[in-house]
Amino acid sequence: MNFKGFKIKLILRVLLLCITLSTPSIAIVNNGAELLVFILPLLLFQVIELIRFLHQAQDELAQFIEAVQYRDFSRNYNTKNTSTDLQVLRQSFNQINYTFKTISRERETQYQNLQKIMELVNTGILTYNLENGEVVLMNESLKKLLHVPFLKSIHALKKRDEALYAAVQRLLPGHTIIATAQTDYIEKRYSKVLLSATSFQNNDHTYKLVAFQNINEALDETESLAWQKLLNVMTHEIMNSVAPISSLADTLKNRLHQTDYTQITADDIEDLEVGISTIKRRSEGLLRFAETYRNLNKITTLNLEHIAVKELFSNLKGLMQPTLEQRHISLEIIVSDPDISLQADPNLLDQVLINLLVNAIEAVKAKTNPLITLSASLATDGKVVIRVRDNGTGMSKEVQEKIFIPFFSTKKQGSGIGLSLCKQIIMLHRGTIQVQSAEGEGTAFTLRFG
Template identity: 35%
Template sequence: MVYKNFRINFIFRTALLTGTIFLFFYLFYNTSLTMTLFLVGGAIGIQIFAFFHYIDRTNRILNNFLESIRYSDFTRTFQVEGEGSSFEKLKNSFNEVIKDFQEVRAEKEENFYYLQTVIQHIGISLIAFQKDGQVELINNATKKLFQVRNLRNIDSLRSFSPELVENLFKIKHGENTLIKVQEKDNLLQLIIYATEFTIHNRKITLVSIKNIQQELEEKEMESWQKLIRVLTHEIMNSITPISSLSSTVAMIIKDLCENLKETGANSDDIESLEEVESALKTIHKRTDGLLHFVNTYRNLTKIPKPSFSIFKISHLFENIKNLFEEELKAKNITCTINIEPKTLELSADEHLIEQVIINLIKNAIHATENREQAHIQLLSNLNSRGKTIIQVVDNGPGILPDVLERIFIPFFTTKPQGSGIGLSLSRQILRLHGGTINAYSEPDKETKFTLTF
């Protein structure tokens, strides 16, 4: 007979063991049944083993419960049916504790996945790494910035920028630094901010990295625009009256000279007045030239708002090439077009972008003029970051590094008759399109201007 109730089972096992022991001693002292004595002794041993095994059941349940907690295995449930009220309470307590741990673990997992989603969604690059450079965490923005699928150690970024890696190893808690990275087709201005914390005796450095090149260009252009507005306003206010007065006085003196000639006045006086008239004409001419100069730079602050439309880049390139066809032939310069894919389209103001490319081609023609095997390329494709780019490449003498850094500054020019406004105007147009324009040059090999949208 099997009894499920723990108390009854315990009493029954105790009584059975006591009776068996009594029987063993009775047979030992009163009979000579050796075989029976061995059987009864074996039965006693089996009952004692089974009795302790049954008693240890509570310890086994408790051990299983503690192992579940130790190894975070909260899938177990404790079923102890029909063993009495004390075991029922133990079972309920264990299961309630397991349930609480399951809820806490589920909440932690939800918070973890929520945090992961937020981190991956953030547009700023985040990297968490240990002191030896081993990466603990990166987000999608980091992979996109450095063009990597995975990153195990920040030392792997040396191919991208050795200076960046050195600064990541050296940066301290609360510090920020600016790193300039010149790619072949792009310029990056990376601002890095670091914070440190400790987890399980591991010192972790968390850095945020953001490319602020476009923001810097916008602020720079806004500063130049403000300066140009002030200068042009003051110059116009000063020069306009001078131009008007010099023109008026010159006309008065001219009339006066004609009257003196009619009346037969002294020729020396007439000659002196004519010299004054000539000087006034020179003043008027120079003031008109200065007014034209100022009006030219006013264009930097008067670019019309782009009227966006979708058009094929191939049509844009063909129109521009046809525009320069005669000049290119006359100067023995070849021009090729390469677009990948051929059907690539762009959403922009076609007329403004055309103006930018025309300006770049004029510069390329000037650079390759009188050069053997002069060649200009018009290229367009999707770059490694998935953005549409247009490139104007020439094999001219190139641009020196110290000059390359200043070519987009208003008023700066290397041409004797240049105004220094073309590239500045081009950058402003690209800024209004939410894009950038950058230059890359290898002296005596190639110069490449890249428009990134």
């Protein structure tokens, strides 16, 4: 803006006004009072012109400041149909508007790029004000993970998932922790999430950015690989150790019957037979144990077929019906859509469902009105969900956390292989298996495919 020209015009007007103001005094001194009739209108005109000159620029500046306050940079100031005094001022306003619009476009472009990146990443992102808890950013991945459309405040998370809220609150910037998030509030599904945080300041406010990474599948895969390695080692070591012992014990027992009994006492013979028989019996038991877990480790590939769930359930009912009738147990089959189907290995899937049904039969045996429900439905994301539910004795939380671990069993004669085998089969199908149970109320196993 040419302020020099504006100042010169202002100085000239002030000088002319001073000259005009001094003229009445000179006229009175020189007995020219009649000149006042001509001087007063001129003086009034100069005052009005000075006020108009200053007000015009001030009014333009006030309008521009108001536009800046409301971030309205779309206005264009006309530089042609205006006085020469305001042309330079309006040109400057247009230049400032153009600069602000350029900066605004660049920021908008950066914001849109950031939004696209936030939508593409699978990690949930949450940013909130540490002072009042107001959420300023929540990407789509986090909305899908937590099944919430939005969060106005971080404190609203406490009502939905108190444990996750507590984990977020105690997480320090620069640190990471593993927490449990309730990812489905209707069906009470939980997932393990890795939380990491950082903090930053902006406009005298401190913000905390928290990243939520679902590590459920990664943990499941890691756990499965770890157990496979363990089973390989166990199988190798047990087989190498027990096979020679069993063979030697059998040989000693046969030779004992062919030995001249006059050379040893009856007590010696009895002790030898008992000891050798015990060794042989225990060795054979260990061999069967090792063979069972070796079979578990062999399941690595699938023979996928298109399976109609309704037909699958019908075959299972026909297979389990004699056992159910013998124990007076009711089996209820629910298929929300008769056309539900999935890609799976029919033999392995049968093995999983039979195992779950056998467990359910064992769980309801002490109930007055035992009931097992076998159901299938489609989730909102299109995945096939199969559920085996019973009204049996249920399980404690401690038991629920261990039931999928190999070797763990609550049954006296159980091997602890059934549910760990089920989990491995479902994981091979790229699915998940989860358990919900309450002591005295029953248990539900949920299988998700897709």
